[in-house]
Amino acid sequence: MRKLNLKAIFAREVPFFMAMPAVAWQVLFFFIPVGLILFLSFLKSGNAFSLTLENYFYFLKPLFFGIIGRSLILAFVTAFCCLLLSYPVAYCLAVKIDRFKNLFLFFLILPFWTSLMVQVYAWFFVLEHNGLLNTLLMKVGIISQPIHLLNTTFAIYLVMIYCYLPFMIFPLYTALEKIDKRMFEAAADLGATQWQTFRKITIPLSMPGIKTGFFLVFVPSFGEFVVPTLLGGGKQIFVGSLITQYFLGARNPYLGSAFTCISCLALLAAVGLIYWFFKKKTVAPVNGRK
C-alpha cells in the first residue's frame, strides 16, 4: 500500500492554492452578486418568494428599447472614434518612433492615473459657458457668442472618447509593436505601396489589438453612467443611469435587476455580432481556399 504523500500533492497543486484567493474574491464579489441579480429579477416586488416574469414584461416598451439602443450607439461610436483616433498614435509609437518612446507612453498613460471623477470635473471648466473652449473659440474668432456645450450629447461623446482612449491605445500599441518590422520591408520589396502595405499587412497583423481594444472600450462604455449623468445633465437616459435610478433612486431592485439582465443580453448580442464581423475580416483577405 502506498502512503499518501501530502507534501508532493501540495507541491504539485501550489499554483492552484495560489490562485485561490483571487478566485474566492471573484466568486464572492462578482458571481454571487450576479446570481443574486438574476434571482431578484424574477421576484415579484413586495411579495417575497413568488416567481414571475412581470418585471421583464414591464420593459417591453419602445421607451426602454430606445434607452438600450442609445447606449449601444454611444458604446459603438465611442469605441469606433477611439479606434480611429488611437490607431495613428499607436502606429507612430510602435513603428515610426524609436527614441523617447517610453516618455511618450508615460505622457499617454498620465491622465489614466488620475481618478475618473477628477477628469470629468476638469471637463466642466473646459466646457462651461465661460470655460476654456468657448473663450478660445471666441479669441480665435470662430464664434462671437459663447455656445452651449455642457449638458449636450456632444459633451457626453467628447468626454467618453477622452476617458476611454488609453484602453484603445495600449492594446493597439502592443499588437503593432509585436509585428516584425521586416514584414513592411518584405511587402514593399514585393511591390506594395505604403497604402497597400497598410491594408494587407499592418491591419490584418494588428487585428488582435483592434479586437481587444474595441471590446475594452465598447463593453464598459455601454454601462457607463458617470459621464452621461454629469456631462449630459441627466437629459438623456442611458442604461447605466437607469439602472442606478432603480437601485439608488426608486429603491426597486426587482425592476432594476430585470433591466440589468435585459441590458446584459442586448450587450452580449451586440458583442457577438461585432465578434462575428471581426472574425469574417480576419480570414485571409482574398483567397478563401482551405
Place this chain on the structure above:
Amino acid sequence: MRSIKLQNIKKTFHGETILENINLTIPGGKIFALLGPSGSGKTTILRLIAGFEKVDEGAIFLGDEDITNVPINERHINTVFQNYALFPHLNVFDNIAFSQRLKKVPEDVIEQKVQKVIKTVHLEKHIYKSIQQLSGGQQQRVALARAIINEPEVLLLDEPLAALDLKLRERMLLELIDLQSTLKTTFVYVTHDQFEALTVADTMAIMNPDGQIEQIGTPKEIYEFPVSSFVAQFVGSTNIFKGVLRTTDEKHQLEIEGIGTCDVALPKHKDWITNGSTILMSVRPEKIDISKTPLEGFSNAVQGTVVSIVYHGRSTQYNVRLSNGQVIQVFEQNEEHFPKEVIDYDDQVYLYWQKENVVLLEK
C-alpha cells in the same frame, strides 16, 4: 541581364560611417557572393541595392539606369530575407501570390504562375498550409518562391541558409545553383560563411571589418591567390609568415627570423616587391606535406614538433611548433585506414612545400 554598379557609395548610421568609397560592379546573370565577417557592411550593401536604405553619397545603377532614387516597390529587385519574413496571416499560396495580387493579375493566371513556381521549389504538397506548419527548409523555399514569381532582374539573398542545418544547407546550395542557371536572374548572395560563398559564387567579393572590399574574383582566384593576409585567413585556413625578401636575378628567398630562408616564387608586376622589403607569406595547410623522415624533391623544408592533432574525418590537422615558436597548421588527407607512418604528439617532423604554392602578401 543587366549588371549592377555601385559608384562611390557612402553610408552612415547615427554618425558612424559604415561604408565609404564603395565601388563595385556585379555582373548580370551570374551568382555574386558578398562574403565578410559580421559588421563588415555586407548586409548594408544588400539593403542599399534593395532600396531599404538610402545612400548618403554615390549612385546605384542597374545597367545604365540610375536607380538610386527609385522607390523599393518600383525596383525590379526582390529579396529573400534572413529569417524569410513570410506573412504569418497568409498561407503558402497567398504568400507566393502576394506580389501578383498587388499587380491585379487575373486569379486564373495567378493560379498557374503559383503552381509553376511551387514546382520549381518542390512544395507541391504544402501549397495550402499555413506558414507555421512548415519546417525551416520549407519556409526557405516559400521565401524563394515568393521572390521569384515576380521574375525579378536581381534576386538578393541575405544569409538565406543561416538557419538551416548542414545537410539541408548543402542541398539548398545546389538547388540554388540549379535555380539560377534556369532563371538566369542575377543572384546577389550575402553570407559570412566561406563554404557557402565558395560553393555558390561565380564571382565573389571579400569585405573586411572596416567595410572595405578587399578582393573581387572567382572563388578559385580568391582561395589560391588572396591579395591580403585578411583574405587569406578569412577564406579557408592558412599559415602566415613574416620575413624579409632577398631577391637576385637567379634566386628569390624570404628570410624568416628563427627559421631560415625559404625559396619563393615572385608574383608579376607588384611594385611593393623589392629586395629587402618586409612582407608576408601565406602557405595553405593542405599544401604542406608532413613526414618523420627527410623527403626529396621539395623546394622548402622546415623542422618542428607536433603539439596537437585534430582528427576531422577526411583529413587530420597537425599543429606543429617551429624553431621560432610559431605554430603552423598542416592538413593531411586520410587516404588509408592504416597509414605506413604514424605521427604522434611530440614527434619531430619535417614539413615540406613547393615554392609555387606560397602566396606573397604586402600586408
